[in-house]
Amino acid sequence: MIDSKYKKKLDDLLSVCRKNLRSVDEDLITRAFTLSLEAHKNNLRASGEPYFLHPYEVAMVVAKEIALDDVSIASALLHDVVEDTDFELKDIRAEFGDAIADIVDGATKITDIFESHEVTQAESYRKLLLSMVNDIRVILIKFADRLHNMRTLEYLPPEKRLRLAKETLDIYAPFAHRFGLAQIKWELEDLSFKHLHVQEYEKIARQLRSKRREREHYINRFVQPIKKGLIDAGLTFEVTGRPKHIFSIYNKMLKRNKPLEEIYDLFAVRIILDTKDNSDCFIAYSIVTELYKPIPERFKDYISVPKKNGYQSIHTTVIGPDGRMVEVQIRTKAMHDIAERGVAAHWIYKESNASFDKDLESWTNWVREIFEQKNDQTPKELLESFKLNLYQDEIYVFTPKGDLKILPRSSTPIDFAFEIHSNVGYHCIGAKVNGRIVPLNTALRSGDQVEIISSKNQTPNQDWEQFAITHKAKSHIRRFFREESRKKSDEGRETWEKKVKRRKISISSEEFDKFVHALKFNDAQEFYLAIANQNIDVDTLVEQYVVRLKHPAAEDAEHVPDTDTLFTKFINTARDITSGISVLGMNDNFMHQYAKCCNPIPGDDIIGFVTTGEGIKIHRKDCKNIISLRLAESARIVDVGWPSANEADFMTGIHIGGEDRPALLSDITHAISTYQNTNIRSVNMDSRDSLFDGKVILYVKDTDHLTRIMEKIKRIPGIQSVERFSG
Numbered sequence: 001m002i003d004s005k006y007k008k009k010l011d012d013l014l015s016v017c018r019k020n021l022r023s024v025d026e027d028l029i030t031r032a033f034t035l036s037l038e039a040h041k042n043n044l045r046a047s048g049e050p051y052f053l054h055p056y057e058v059a060m061v062v063a064k065e066i067a068l069d070d071v072s073i074a075s076a077l078l079h080d081v082v083e084d085t086d087f088e089l090k091d092i093r094a095e096f097g098d099a100i101a102d103i104v105d106g107a108t109k110i111t112d113i114f115e116s117h118e119v120t121q122a123e124s125y126r127k128l129l130l131s132m133v134n135d136i137r138v139i140l141i142k143f144a145d146r147l148h149n150m151r152t153l154e155y156l157p158p159e160k161r162l163r164l165a166k167e168t169l170d171i172y173a174p175f176a177h178r179f180g181l182a183q184i185k186w187e188l189e190d191l192s193f194k195h196l197h198v199q200e201y202e203k204i205a206r207q208l209r210s211k212r213r214e215r216e217h218y219i220n221r222f223v224q225p226i227k228k229g230l231i232d233a234g235l236t237f238e239v240t241g242r243p244k245h246i247f248s249i250y251n252k253m254l255k256r257n258k259p260l261e262e263i264y265d266l267f268a269v270r271i272i273l274d275t276k277d278n279s280d281c282f283i284a285y286s287i288v289t290e291l292y293k294p295i296p297e298r299f300k301d302y303i304s305v306p307k308k309n310g311y312q313s314i315h316t317t318v319i320g321p322d323g324r325m326v327e328v329q330i331r332t333k334a335m336h337d338i339a340e341r342g343v344a345a346h347w348i349y350k351e352s353n354a355s356f357d358k359d360l361e362s363w364t365n366w367v368r369e370i371f372e373q374k375n376d377q378t379p380k381e382l383l384e385s386f387k388l389n390l391y392q393d394e395i396y397v398f399t400p401k402g403d404l405k406i407l408p409r410s411s412t413p414i415d416f417a418f419e420i421h422s423n424v425g426y427h428c429i430g431a432k433v434n435g436r437i438v439p440l441n442t443a444l445r446s447g448d449q450v451e452i453i454s455s456k457n458q459t460p461n462q463d464w465e466q467f468a469i470t471h472k473a474k475s476h477i478r479r480f481f482r483e484e485s486r487k488k489s490d491e492g493r494e495t496w497e498k499k500v501k502r503r504k505i506s507i508s509s510e511e512f513d514k515f516v517h518a519l520k521f522n523d524a525q526e527f528y529l530a531i532a533n534q535n536i537d538v539d540t541l542v543e544q545y546v547v548r549l550k551h552p553a554a555e556d557a558e559h560v561p562d563t564d565t566l567f568t569k570f571i572n573t574a575r576d577i578t579s580g581i582s583v584l585g586m587n588d589n590f591m592h593q594y595a596k597c598c599n600p601i602p603g604d605d606i607i608g609f610v611t612t613g614e615g616i617k618i619h620r621k622d623c624k625n626i627i628s629l630r631l632a633e634s635a636r637i638v639d640v641g642w643p644s645a646n647e648a649d650f651m652t653g654i655h656i657g658g659e660d661r662p663a664l665l666s667d668i669t670h671a672i673s674t675y676q677n678t679n680i681r682s683v684n685m686d687s688r689d690s691l692f693d694g695k696v697i698l699y700v701k702d703t704d705h706l707t708r709i710m711e712k713i714k715r716i717p718g719i720q721s722v723e724r725f726s727g
């Protein structure tokens with residue numbers, strides 16, 4: 001049970017909620033209150049007070065000054081529970097649901113970022129905050145949290161005090177201004193100023209205090225006739241002497257290079273009309289200016305043309321009694337609430353006043369870049385889905401030293417590495433994110449601290465171009481591979497030229513170009529590259545070149561002798577089994593034969609060559625002879641594919657070499673036949689010295705089947721080589 005001291009606090013909070021919110025889930029707030037009290041029961045603040053008073057006061061700030069909804073007040077009560085107590089996020093989620101858990105999580109993460117990095121680039125940090133949260137309530141609670149921490153700053157050690165004050169002035173105050181939270185902004189500024197410039201603050205505050213009575217007297221004198229005029233016009237209103245904020249006075253003194261007296265002598269009065277009719281503001285304006293002479297160039301109509309952040313008011317300066325200048329602001333109550341409470345006030349007015357929709361519209365024009373708007377929802381639902389999306393396509397990550405790097409969303413450590421320096425990128429071998437090694441294709445997230453591990457010997461990998469998001473990284477990687485392939489193709493050219501020279505062939509550049517194009521290479525560099533990568537066989541090419549020179553019409557270049565009659569015999573049987581080869585893009589079966597040079601079996605990548613009289617000849621795509629066939633006539637090359645899901649077995653041969661020993665043959669046959677009852681058609685073994693050389697013909701389902709058997713054989717002791725048998 002809550003003891004009486006805290007019971008009173010709960011009642012206070014609930015009554016503020018009832019006053020400021022349209023609807024309150026009192027049970028929700030009571031449960032959040034109770035859990036927070038329990039969770040923090042052993043913690044104390046720097047001031048020596050029970051820690052619970054902090055989340056309580058933060059919730060009070062939210063309820064009083066940013067009153068949005070009960071969810072944000074409950075979240076405020078719970079905002080430090082995960083960070084500072086034994087309770088975990090999952091406990092909050094189980095007890096309070098996703099919305100509150102996500103807000104608490106967001107608030108905790110923001111705290112972590114600020115704890116671990118020096119604040120050096122305020123605007124970037126503001127963006128960082130915005131990119132990290134998708135619920136505006138996270139930020140509103142951070143404002144309230146910071147406000148209470150600033151109010152109790154004197155209990156902290158001086159160093160921390162200055163850091164927090166500077167951070168508040170650099171980030172939180174301008175941020176609050178952007179959200180239209182003028183009241184909070186001013187208080188944050190004054191509190192920061194108080195700690196950053198102790199003497200100036202005291203001096204201004206002292207002078208303000210000493211002249212207070214005289215000021216109040218003058219303002220009363222100025223205001224009396226205005227009040228009477230407004231009453232006569234039948235208006236309901238409130239007139240206040242506008243409080244001057246110490247930090248803004250200080251800034252004006254600096255900017256205008258004038259002493260405090262002159263700045264401060266500018267009196268300021270605010271008239272707030274209780275009306276829904278904006279034109280009443282102009283009636284009030286005319287009443288004021290009939291009494292006191294206005295200075296025309298100081299007139300500003302922010303009602304007809306609101307400021308970017310939605311601010312509306314009339315500003316004017318008039319000459320009051322004794323010839324002193326007085327600033328007058330005139331606005332409606334709704335305008336005032338928005339001026340003071342910004343985004344929070346908008347939702348309250350949205351429901352109570354339909355004509356406010358138009359103002360809301362102009363407001364949303366401004367915040368559209370920040371907020372994703374969904375209409376035809378109740379304000380409650382609208383708020384639930386009130387997601388921030390500004391800066392969501394950027395992420396903010398840190399170097400190990402805490403420097404901030406801004407990258408596009410989905411960037412990986414590769415992008416980060418090239419962002420630091422091209423040499424870091426080129427030699428990157430791995431990355432640590434928040435101290436843990438991650439794959440290089442890991443998508444980074446805002447707030448991550450990234451460390452690149454590099455090695456002099458490392459060079460970019462082909463995959464990197466797919467991982468990279470930034471133009472910088474992509475272009476560096478491409479440049480690297482362009483350079484690499486240029487070097488490679490130089491090697492290929494040397495190989496080619498050496499061979500050609502040895503054969504004493506002279507080639508004109510025209511002939512060479514024709515030759516390269518006949519081989520389906522785009523240019524000579526691609527051709528040389530294929531040679532360097534050993535994708536094509538130089539000797540065969542030179543041979544073909546000679547043939548081409550001698551017999552320009554050479555047609556079928558397939559002159560591969562049948563070297564193994566046994567194999568040929570069996571392969572012929574396989575042809576009977578295999579039927580239903582399909583030519584891509586054609587449905588009919590067609591006459592076909594298998595090339596003897598490469599003996600394709602199902603699973604191989606294959607290609608077809610249209611022969612005269614023998615149908616289509618099927619080759620493996622990597623068959624060296626296909627180069628010759630392409631050369632002869634590329635139009636006769638067709639894409640072909642295997643029939644799918646063919647259960648029939650195919651015959652193939654494997655060539656096995658190794659040290660001869662007793663029982664080797666039985667080990668091999670055992671290895672084959674125990675794998676899925678594979679059938680062996682024949683075995684041929686030669687033994688010379690202590691080496692053996694064997695050929696096994698067997699039936700397999702597909703290449704996968706064959707590969708597995710070959711792997712099994714490789715593991716037999718004494719076996720040195722196992723190869724697919726072709727030709």
Ligand code: MN
Nearest residue numbers: 054079080145
């Ligand atoms: Mn806190």
